[in-house]
Amino acid sequence: MEATPSLPIPVSFVSGRYLLFSVDAVTYLRREHHICGVLVGTLPQIPQQNVFLGLPLELMPEEARLLVEKGVACIVDEAKAHKDGMKALMEEEKRRYLQNLKNEGLKASRIQAGRKEQRREEALKKLEQKKAAKVKTTEPQKATEDAAAATEDADLDLFAPDSRPGSSLASAQTPIVPETPMGITPATSYPPLPPQPSTEQLMPLPDVPASYPLFAHLHSEGYFLSPGLRFGCQYLAYPGDPLRFHSHFLVVAAEWDQEIDLMDIVIGGRLGTGVKKGFLLGGAEKKAEVSEAEGNDSVRTFSIEWAGM
Template sequence: MDFQPTLPIPISFISGRYLLFSIDAVTYLRREHNTCGVLIGTLPQIPQQNVFLGLPLELMPEEARLLVDKGVACIVDEAKAQKDGMQSLLEEDRRQYLRELESQGLQAARIVAGRKEQQKEDYFKKSLEKKGKKKPNVQSKETSNGDPTASPTGPSTANDEPASLGDFFAGDSSSSRGTSNSTPNPQHTYGVTPTTSYPPLPHPSASSDAILSRPDVPLSYPLFAHMHTRGYFLSPGLRFGCQYVAYPGDPLRFHSHFLVVSAEWDQDINLMDIIIGGRLGTGVKKGFLLGGPQKEKPEDGSEIERTESVRTFSIEWAGM
């Protein structure tokens, strides 16, 4: 069942960045609101990790502004929210939260221990099956009493195999088939590092001082919002030398269609920039999309900008 978070989703504003720490919020916004963002988190054990990054997810100011305008999210000054929340947090609440984290660590340790025991049993079963399929050693027909049908007797050698799976575990005090149901030792308990502090801290209310106003956005925001309303997923276009890269669907399923660059209505554009953008887009099998908000001059001569009306032009380089 798809997760439905409580709206508005808090977006943490930290050091000038808009961050999401909840995986449920990240998947919801990607699925329902075409918002991908960029994962910037790394694992503590792999500081040089640069292929598969994790939480938190950083949003562009345009993405954060769009979500706020739609009423889906709100911007939270995380430093102020943490300070106010710690003042209202009771000592009993803190202890209860720590006990819950410890319980989660114990549960994780039990699961891992059970998996290890299952892997060990599977390994020994396969070993017994392989030994059973091997051809038994040819033994001499002559025995001490001269009876060729009698079975040889004598002390077992070091190469004798156990008769059953239970012999592998017999006498081994360090291994137990019921380890998965036992409580791990405290030193073997996994430490759980939560990705968000809500709970134990309460979510800031709409009237809280920690709630910020709408994010400041660049002049390209009208074009960004225009493409978003058309169903496109937009991501930063730095690697292609543009402002945005537009995908017709989820980037995990589709290649991008456009290199998007914003321009003002009365902005002078160098013809070489258009040629370069067209050739670059065609070279990477994408269209070069140029656009911006349209401005109209009424009869009285005053200039009014219509941000809801955005015009776009797609340029492709073609050989004659």
Template sequence: MDSQPELPIPISYVSGRYLLHSIEAVTYLRREHHICGVLIGTLPQIPQQNVFLGLPLELMPEEARLLVDKDVACIVDEAKAQKGMNNLLEEDRRRYLRELEAEGLHYTRLQVDLKDSKREQTMKKLEEKKAKAGAKAKAVAAAAAAQTQTSEGAAPKSSMKDAAVVDLFAPDDTRSSSPATSTPSQSAMAITPATSYPPLPTPPSSTHLAAPAVPPSYPLFAHLHSRGYFLSPGLRFGCQYMAYPGDPLRFHSHFLVVSYDWDQNIDLMDLIVGGRLGTGVKKGFLIGGAQRTIDEVDSEADRVDTVRAFSLEWAGM
């Protein structure tokens, strides 16, 4: 899917979480801006599923902040935006419902066409199977008739039985003709919209929420992201982030990432544990943070530009 959604992309703020409900927005951000997020949606029938999750996509505050800083996305208070549904004009509501019905009818036709195609393939295989069985029965009957025929008179009873066998397995033109199938109902498939925009218009910039608050590790996160890395939560490996050299669907992560303040004391045991863990799972242990000078830097953007990072690896293991 190569379509680009309209910018800025609205990120729904719901109960302290930053969510994306549009598949177009999810694929665009992953392809163009290296934002992966975490799928958290489950099926209503399988609320305990934990392997194949779907929309919505939850973003880390760092990911949402990065997109806002780049003017790619905006933060929308979804609870307030939903109240605008009551103010939606009746004509706009009807037009949107008609669009949903047309979309549902389109997918219904695609489903009917797929079923017809599968039915035709099945009938073709059955006809081929019948033809092979008939040819085999004819060959057996001909061989039996040649062996049992003793005179030029009427065919013996055995050949008559063979003929009956041949008629039994021969393809029946009447049965092989296209069977009368009931035309499936063309009622439109129900479409459940996953996004609020549309039908609601994109909220104006005056109603956008402030940029998300981020942890002190944000400068390191933004620094690695600017270097082309894909970053995901690192809880499963006991770190803050996992850094991938490309899309996580194609690459294993290269670094376990932990952020420190510039003047923070680092326990030597933390370095040893991180280095041994990274080496044990074939990854580097990367630490870093925003460099502070005598003139304390207040700008978050300046902090991102002054990040320094170091990686540790155990040799000989």
């Protein structure tokens, strides 16, 4: 059963970006509130990988503001919260927390060393079996080549250079006990810091572009929205989770009294049709008969498709 985080979920504001570091918060917001964001984290040991990214999850300012307005999240000045939290901790709590991290790293290192020894033993056993089998064959040259290849596999070490001869089966029976623990980087600051920030650490609503009313309107209609830069628009609108559905619309916002070049509409409609999507143009309508106190914005949308020959 998936864990439900306590509300409001703290969204970390770091260097002008809105980030989520908790996997429980990420899955909850995607499942319950149609907020997908963009994964921007990479693996420390594979920094060049850019296909399968991980935490943290970066939110658009529109997504962050929408969550705050719904009371689901709050914006936290992460630098201030971290400094204040570390100052408030007692030295004994800091020491205990660091010792726990070291123990976890040492445990991970021992598990990794055990797996390495197991692979070494399996490779050496295969080598001995191949040597015994090749004695009965009439192809000594091929047997020598196979033994050399198996020896190279036995000596292969992905994490540290091998300090022992790999040709001795007895040497593989002694397990390696690492003295230096593996570095563990916690995904969140709590524990030891409190999960909910203080009032002084909260920030005001994020600044959003003029397209925010259209974003909020489509979100209220059940659409999943993601950045649309790769298709030359502001948002991509999905009828369901992007892992299951293709996007239906290329979304572009405009002011209600903004002049729009006809060629821009033609280009958008043709582009949307070319990638099997609709071109959605929308904006907030101004109603003079409704007072400002009651709210005078309602969003209207138009879907355009290319039908020319």
